[in-house]
Amino acid sequence: MATTYPSTHPAPRTAPKTWRRVRIALFYICMVPLLLVWLTPIFMTLLTSVRSLDDITVNGPLAWPRSFEWGNFQEAWNTGGLSIYMRNSFLIAIPALFICLGFASMAGFALARFEFRGSKFLFFMFVGGSLLPFQILMLPVYRLANELNLYDTIWVLIIFHGSFQIGFCTFVLRNFIRTIPGEIFDAARMDGATDFMVYRQHVLPLSLPSLAALATLEFTWIFNDYLWALILVQQNKLKPVTTGLASLRGEFMQAYNIQFAGTLIAVVPTVVLFMFLQRYFIQGLTMGSGK
Amino acid sequence: MATMATPTPATTTVAEKKTRFPRRTNWWVPYAFLAMPLILYFTWVIGPMFFSLYMSFTNADGISRMDWVGFRNYRRLFNDDIFWVSFWNNVRWLIAFITIPIVLGLSLALIFNNDLPGTRFFKAGFFSPMVVSSVVIGVVWSWMYQPYGLINEMLSQLGRDGTPIGFLSDPKLVTWSIIGAGLWRQVGYVMLLYLAGLKNVDTTLVEASRVDGASAFESFRDIVLPLLRPVTVIIVVISTIDALRSFDLVNIMTRGGPFNRSSVLAQMMYIEAFNNYAMGYGAAIATILGLISLVLILYYLNRTMKDEMEY
Numbered sequence: 001m002a003t004t005y006p007s008t009h010p011a012p013r014t015a016p017k018t019w020r021r022v023r024i025a026l027f028y029i030c031m032v033p034l035l036l037v038w039l040t041p042i043f044m045t046l047l048t049s050v051r052s053l054d055d056i057t058v059n060g061p062l063a064w065p066r067s068f069e070w071g072n073f074q075e076a077w078n079t080g081g082l083s084i085y086m087r088n089s090f091l092i093a094i095p096a097l098f099i100c101l102g103f104a105s106m107a108g109f110a111l112a113r114f115e116f117r118g119s120k121f122l123f124f125m126f127v128g129g130s131l132l133p134f135q136i137l138m139l140p141v142y143r144l145a146n147e148l149n150l151y152d153t154i155w156v157l158i159i160f161h162g163s164f165q166i167g168f169c170t171f172v173l174r175n176f177i178r179t180i181p182g183e184i185f186d187a188a189r190m191d192g193a194t195d196f197m198v199y200r201q202h203v204l205p206l207s208l209p210s211l212a213a214l215a216t217l218e219f220t221w222i223f224n225d226y227l228w229a230l231i232l233v234q235q236n237k238l239k240p241v242t243t244g245l246a247s248l249r250g251e252f253m254q255a256y257n258i259q260f261a262g263t264l265i266a267v268v269p270t271v272v273l274f275m276f277l278q279r280y281f282i283q284g285l286t287m288g289s290g291k
Numbered sequence: 292m293a294t295m296a297t298p299t300p301a302t303t304t305v306a307e308k309k310t311r312f313p314r315r316t317n318w319w320v321p322y323a324f325l326a327m328p329l330i331l332y333f334t335w336v337i338g339p340m341f342f343s344l345y346m347s348f349t350n351a352d353g354i355s356r357m358d359w360v361g362f363r364n365y366r367r368l369f370n371d372d373i374f375w376v377s378f379w380n381n382v383r384w385l386i387a388f389i390t391i392p393i394v395l396g397l398s399l400a401l402i403f404n405n406d407l408p409g410t411r412f413f414k415a416g417f418f419s420p421m422v423v424s425s426v427v428i429g430v431v432w433s434w435m436y437q438p439y440g441l442i443n444e445m446l447s448q449l450g451r452d453g454t455p456i457g458f459l460s461d462p463k464l465v466t467w468s469i470i471g472a473g474l475w476r477q478v479g480y481v482m483l484l485y486l487a488g489l490k491n492v493d494t495t496l497v498e499a500s501r502v503d504g505a506s507a508f509e510s511f512r513d514i515v516l517p518l519l520r521p522v523t524v525i526i527v528v529i530s531t532i533d534a535l536r537s538f539d540l541v542n543i544m545t546r547g548g549p550f551n552r553s554s555v556l557a558q559m560m561y562i563e564a565f566n567n568y569a570m571g572y573g574a575a576i577a578t579i580l581g582l583i584s585l586v587l588i589l590y591y592l593n594r595t596m597k598d599e600m601e602y
Contacts, residue, residue, distance in 0.1 A: 023405070023407065024407050024408060027402070027405075027407045027409075028409070030402075031402070031413050035413055035416045035417065038416065038417060038475075039416060039419070040441075041420075041428075041431050041432065041435060041475070042419070042420075044431075044435070044441055045431050048434075060439070060444055061434075061439070061440055061441045061444050062441065062444045062445065062448065099331075103327050103328040103331060104328065106324045106325070106327065106328060107324065107325050107328035107329070109324055110320075110321040110322075110324035110325045111321075111325075113321075114316070114320065114321035116318075116321050116322075119321070122325065122329070124592050124595075125332075125337065126332065127591075127592060127595065128588045128589075128592055129332065129336045129337060129340075131532055131584065131587075131588045131591065132336070132340060132581065132584060132588070133532075133535050133536050133557065133577070133580045133581055133584050134536065134538070134557075135538075135556070135557050135560045135561075135576070135577040135580050135581070136339075136340050136343045136577045136578065136580065136581035137335075137336060137339045137340060137343065138343075138560070138561075138564065138573075138577065139339075139342075139343055139346055139351075139564055139570055139573060139574050139577070140338070140339030140340075140342040140343055140346070141335060141339050142565075143342075144334070144335075144339065159331075159335070160335055162331070163331035163332060163334065163335035163336065164335060164336055166328050166331060166332050167332065167336065170328065195316060195320045195324075199324070220422060223424070224423075224424030224425065224426075225424075226424065226425060226426050226539045226542075226543075227538055227539065230542075231565065241424075242424050242426045243426075245426050245427065245430065246426060246543065249430060256434055259430060259434075260430075260431070260434075263427045263430055263431065266424065266426075266427060267422070267423050267424070267427055270422045270423065270424070271419070271422055271423070273422075274415075274419070274422040275415075278415060281422075282418075282483055282487075285480070285483055285484070286483065286484060286487035
């Protein structure tokens with residue numbers, strides 16, 4: 001814009017540069033302390049997790065660790081059962097992810113590319129269902145799990161998460177597939193491709209970025225689920241890391257160092273995922289809500 | 292990609308010519324694609340929703356036969372003090388969730404929207420609580436709130452005397468304390484949504500208004516804020532739904548205590564249904580919760596529907 005109105009911007013050339021420096025300085029002066037305060041819980045968790053119990057009781061929660069007890073992590077991992085909980089979480093989240101993305105991409109394709117009676121209604125049903133409060137599903141799902149002999153197994157969590165998350169994923173994928181130019185589908189059909197081939201050879205590859213975004217997001221959601229694991233799985237050896245941490249907490253009542261070591265182990269997968277796939281993660285979140 | 296639509300060279304054989312017409316789609320094709328997703332979704336989501344509604348009119352206890360009892364569960368519910376405590380606590384969650392994250396999140400988004408060096412790092416920092424499970428947040432914040440925990444120790448270091456504040460034991464304070472932990476998680480999320488919204492704001496409009504003599508605040512109020520309206524509506528809807536869903540933190544930090552003072556509808560439902568085996572009663576609580584959400588969901592769908600029509 002400045003070039004359009006050269007006369008109204010007579011300021012010397014150096015001014016914007018110094019102004020920018022001032023702004024950057026101000027930005028850091030304000031944001032660094034704010035972020036430090038914001039992340040205090042995380043820093044304190046880190047510090048507490050390597051302290052000994054005596055150190056915590058004697059010197060209080062604020063003191064710097066007297067010694068670094070890396071054994072806390074071992075204790076949480078072995079005695080605390082984190083190794084089992086962690087494995088279970090992966091065993092639940094990954095298959096559930098495939099179920100939900102596989103079926104949601106099919107549903108999304110059907111709803112994006114075909115107009116038929118009730119297609120709008122089905123679309124809104126998927127969206128609406130994904131916004132329901134979980135409590136309204138809890139009792140029937142619990143009963144159904146019992147009826148199907150799936151109660152207290154890992155399977156019920158896989159199939160429930162996989163099914164429930166179809167709603168949100170269909171919503172996102174359908175909106176994405178709508179943006180793919182129709183010529184691609186027409187051309188493929190001209191070449192004699194069936195609809196299933198179009199789906200396999202064109203829709204899935206073109207949706208990869210959306211699928212990746214959804215995968216990071218859904219993995220985090222399923223991995224972090226507490227409610228369903230609480231209701232559907234009782235045995236310690238089948239618990240995912242969320243309810244597992246709750247039992248760890250009961251087991252190590254006052255041993256905050258062990259609790260926090262467990263906590264830190266529990267967040268590693270999602271934090272690593274976020275660090276490496278931040279872009280996808282954020283895309284997934286904004287795709288779902290922005291429109 | 293448009294090249295895919297160009298006709299094949301003139302050397303097409305007869306066999307190829309036959310398929311030059313687009314394959315006709317059979318009427319059942321969309322249903323074939325939808326079959327499995329719909330079966331799963333009906334079995335685990337839509338069906339259970341209606342079954343909950345049905346159960347709320349029965350005396351289900353998980354063991355004996357379910358009998359129809361009409362509106363008895365609902366009558367009992369509206370006379371139950373814990374229900375009203377939980378209900379008003381949900382309202383507190385709601386108010387906190389649609390005010391504080393929006394103010395803080397929007398402020399942060401506006402700062403980060405300038406893309407100064409290092410922004411990415413700060414953004415990730417503020418967002419990071421969102422990546423962590425609510426169990427972890429509950430465990431850590433419970434510890435921070437303890438009588439001799441982090442916050443009380445910090446306050447006494449800063450010169451506060453007297454008995455430690457009972458963040459999780461004072462009935463007046465406890466819900467707000469839990470909400471605090473929830474907000475810590477929510478702010479980063481709202482910030483991200485606003486950042487995405489700000490990307491769609493045409494900066495030339497803002498610049499033009501500045502050239503026309505509007506102050507930074509005026510151009511924000513008159514141009515940016517109205518353009519952010521759709522995002523704000525979505526954020527309000529999402530935050531409300533999150534506030535109604537609040538369960539994890541309450542369950543982990545206090546289990547609704549002391550004396551149910553920090554209970555929310557979801558927590559009350561869990562206790563009634565899975566601790567007291569009053570499943571019909573629990574279903575009634577869930578139905579009320581569902582009805583409140585339904586109003587919002589329908590509003591949200593209605594908005595999306597309007598956008599749909601523009602296609």
